[in-house]
Amino acid sequence: MQLRNKYYPYPVIVEDGDYYESSSFSSFVEQAMEGYNVKLTLKAQLEDQLLNQMIDDGSVIYAHHIECPQTCYRKVIKTKDKEVNVLLNDTDVNGIVQVCSFVVAEKNIEKYTNESFSADYRGWKFNIEKGCILAIGHQYNLRINKIRDDLANTTSIFSIVPNTDPTESNVLVDLGQQKIIISLPEKTYQQYYNVQSYIDIQPVMHSMIIVPALVYVFSELRATSNLYEMEYYRWFRALKKACEGMDVTLDTDGLRQMDTFKVAQQLLDGPIEKAIKFCSMGGGTYEN
DSSP: OOOOOOOOSSOOBOTTOSSBSSOEEEEEEEEEEETTEEEEEEEEEEEOHHHHHHHHHTSEEEEEEEEETTTTEEEEEEESSSEEEEEEOTTTOOEEEEEEEEEEESSOEEEEOOTTBOTTTTTOOEEEOTTOEEEEEEEEEEEEOOSOOOTTSTTTTEEEEEEOOTTOOSOEEEOSSSSEEEEEEHHHHHHHHHHTTOGGGHHHHIIIIIHHHHHHHHHHHHTOSOGGGGGGSHHHHHHHHHHHTTTOOOSHHHHHHOOHHHHHHHHTTSHHHHHHHHHHTTSOOOOO
């Protein structure tokens, strides 16, 4: 949720606003990891005697709106407490998470007036409907760096695209982007695209495309003189964390000792065995 300037038909406490004389509302967010999940500590500080009384009696409440544009995750946390902890599952969020905090009416409020109104509104009375915003805090854009990336999900760090060069018949791998770009000859890509959504055939696709690409990636990393520079790329950070989960260190010594073909298979949960089972059944389903 992106905060935008908006006019309200009644006074609202907002930063740099002139609806109230001495009232204010501030919000704060602290971010930490709890296992694979993201723990948010949401804090609210309201300086207004009447509204604080209304929070105590339940007619007004704090509302923290949490949204992740990339995953379409949305959640509203309503609370009377000035501080609340929220645990976000790592599968629900990725990339930027937006947190906006408000004070909202929890019930209809008739003839609302406040001694803290500025001179232009003092003495006025307003009918406030349930859900209306009475104060607006800050917006925080948090970057969620996930510890666990599902490498078997090719949308995580791989992007498979068609190569429009009609003279190129080979599969190419580009490591210079935030995702690993795998380019297939255009006709091959169309055939891949037609079947890639079928879950049962995915181990075959991973065995033929992703496993060789990972072996190539490890080979290129071995030849890299400065691995620190690779930290810029999201795919490298995700791959490094996934390897650490298998007690494989993605540094110079770890790469030198690594059985790249074996690690590539392990990262994708053994797709070759599953692919052979699938093919041996004539394209039928296989059992784990």
